[in-house]
Amino acid sequence: MAKNHVFVGLYGSGKTELAINYAIKLKKDFEKVALIDVDIVSPYFRVRDFQHALEASGIVIVMPPQKIKNADLPVITQAVAGYLDNPQFKVVLDVGGDERGIVVLGYLKEHLFDTNVYLVVNTKRPFSQTVEQIVYVAKMLEERSGVRIDFLVNNTNLGSQTTCEIIYEGEKILQQASIILEKPIAFTVAADSIRYDGENELFRIERFVKTKEGLP
Amino acid sequence: MKKVMMKGVEAIGEAAIKAGCRNYFGYPITPQSELTEYMARRLPEVGGSFLQAESEVAAVNMLYGASSVGKRVMTSTSSPGFSLMQEGISYIACAQLPAVFVNVVRGGPGLGDIQPSQGDYFQATKGGGHGDYRLIVLSPSTVQEATELTLLAFDLADKYRNPVLIFADGLLGQMMEPVAFEEKEITYDNSHWALTGSKNRPPRQVTSFNIDPYGLEKMNIELQKKYRQVEANETRYEEFLIEDADILIVAHGTVGRIAKSVVRMAREEGLKIGLFRPITLYPYPYDALSKAAQEKSLVLTVEMSSGQMLEDVKLAVCGKTKIEFYGRMAGVVPTPEEIFTHLKTLIRGQ
Structure with missing residues (x-):
């Protein structure tokens, strides 16, 4: 088990949802877990928006200072590097979307030893629907950050309308991208009770980021 | 229909492309910058023009120009940026040009914050700019409806030769939902009024200016006649x-x-x-x-x-x-x- 787990990808690929769930999973096996929000691009639906619920579960949340947490500013706190270096902590890093979000990783590069970097892909999202697009995204993100992506993650979904067929469809596309990129698929994500008996390891998540306003 | 998972602002952008919009001019502002970025990425793929203007004031005037030659044009912004566009919107309305605007409203007044709001309702519906003009204003409540109203916005803009505003709030702009786009051929024809070069026909004029008050009043009366038609034919509700x-x-x-x-x-x-x-x-x-x-x-x-x-x-x-x-x-x-x-x-x- 690597010490640091970094989730990267395009906007809206599901990085935040996955990072939250991954931190919760780590917390079951390890005492000290930190979830770091270095999303400098998303205005809403960030780890920091779920701060209190997560802190109650004993996970350390690292985010911009309270008084500027809603500012439209690219803030990375000093503490981030500390947690990445601290051998006592398992760390999950939620990186902002696209090439603009991932520049943060270049800055943190020297702190990313013993780290797995996962590219989160939802093939139902724009710009990641074909093998060519996914390969392009992976190479572009590696180039912009100077950090190597180790694994792909199949997070194909249509929110509450997801079916197992949709997940398999994504898996097939990702398998081809995996061969071209020479990066294995770490796991497939399925929310709540959606059936999955595909070939990959399954990572079951609970939806946090689903719209909290109770919209029908 | 094939469904994709899209943010409200991305879906509006894709719907605009489906509507035949190939000209987008804008300036990024939270919480709608992903729409500007989406158009920057998608328009070159379909042979369109994306231009990041130096400001919202510049963007609205680029719309004014591109619209006068009969092209489907769009810009998007959020509250403070929409305030900056008001002068140009008034010009476009007076010149009777079609143009689609998107305001992803955020908290105000002033610099405010970047969270969702509907506080720009007066500005949208009662005329944020100067003079006797009206915007047609559409308010979607889901991402799917936002795509449908974007298609409608371009049709209404052409039909009435009037600017149309998609009034969304930050939440609708940022939330992701499955959407499907109707695949249909979009055709539009503005050649009967557009400035296309006056070879073999009398020159046309697109203007928001008339120095003679009686002449300008005539232009105003024409606008008002149009707004009465809009009021009679275009109300929508659920x-x-x-x-x-x-x-x-x-x-x-x-x-x-x-x-x-x-x-x-x-x-x-x-x-x-x-x-x-x-x-x-x-x-x-x-x-x-x-x-x-x-x-x-x-x-x-x-x-x-x-x-x-x-x-x-x-x-x-x-x-x-x-x-x-x-x-x-x-x-x-x-x-x-x-x-x-x-x-x-x-x-x-x-």
């Missing part, structure tokens, strides 16, 4: 469980959707509540709301503002039914629970 309702909630956009949850919660407790959701904010569905409010004991208007649409609700209801208001401001989104609690307090007071 009614949800209003038939047997004792109490009517009136809400638009995202709040309309939250209010739908309130109606469901109330019905589960045996309370007969219905929802009237205006889809066009101009033309406002006065007649339909007037009819829907008849014989109700109470009309509750809910907004993410201090009560701006409330004034139109009052005009529609015209004193015949008691009206109450519940609103949150500055980027605070009301929950279904808090609205329902407020409603129950009102019912107890009756």
Whole structure:
């Protein structure tokens, strides 16, 4: 088990949802877990928006200072590097979307030893629907950050309308991208009770980021 | 139809492309920058032109120019940016040019914050710029509806040669939902008025200027005639469980959707509540709301503002039914629970 787990990808690929769930999973096996929000691009639906619920579960949340947490500013706190270096902590890093979000990783590069970097892909999202697009995204993100992506993650979904067929469809596309990129698929994500008996390891998540306003 | 998972602003961008829009000019501002970015990425793929303007003032004037040659044009912004565009919008309206605007409204006034709001309702519906002009204003409540209203916006803009505004709030802009796009061939023809070069025909003029007051008044009268047509033909709204309702909630956009949850919660407790959701904010569905409010004991208007649409609700209801208001401001989104609690307090007071 690597010490640091970094989730990267395009906007809206599901990085935040996955990072939250991954931190919760780590917390079951390890005492000290930190979830770091270095999303400098998303205005809403960030780890920091779920701060209190997560802190109650004993996970350390690292985010911009309270008084500027809603500012439209690219803030990375000093503490981030500390947690990445601290051998006592398992760390999950939620990186902002696209090439603009991932520049943060270049800055943190020297702190990313013993780290797995996962590219989160939802093939139902724009710009990641074909093998060519996914390969392009992976190479572009590696180039912009100077950090190597180790694994792909199949997070194909249509929110509450997801079916197992949709997940398999994504898996097939990702398998081809995996061969071209020479990066294995770490796991497939399925929310709540959606059936999955595909070939990959399954990572079951609970939806946090689903719209909290109770919209029908 | 094939479904994809899109943010509201991305879906509006894709719908604009499906509508035949190949010219986008804009300046990034949260919470709608992903729309600008989406167009920057997608328009070159379909042979269109994306241009990041040096400001919102520049962007609106680029729209003015591109529209005058008959092209489908769009820009998007958020509240402070939309304020900057007002002068140009007034020019475009007076020159009778089609153009589609998207305002993903955030908390204000002033620099405000970047959270969702509906506080730009007055600016959108009563004329944010100068002079006697009107914008057609559409208020979607889901990502799917946002795509459909974007297609409609381009059609209405061409039909009436008038600017059309998609009035979305930050939540609708940022939330992701599955959407499907209708695959149909879009054709439009503005060649009968567009500036296309006057070879073999008399020159045309597109202008918002007439130094003679009688001439300018004539232009104004023509605009007003057009607005009466828009008012007669283009009101749109949704009614949800209003038939047997004792109490009517009136809400638009995202709040309309939250209010739908309130109606469901109330019905589960045996309370007969219905929802009237205006889809066009101009033309406002006065007649339909007037009819829907008849014989109700109470009309509750809910907004993410201090009560701006409330004034139109009052005009529609015209004193015949008691009206109450519940609103949150500055980027605070009301929950279904808090609205329902407020409603129950009102019912107890009756």
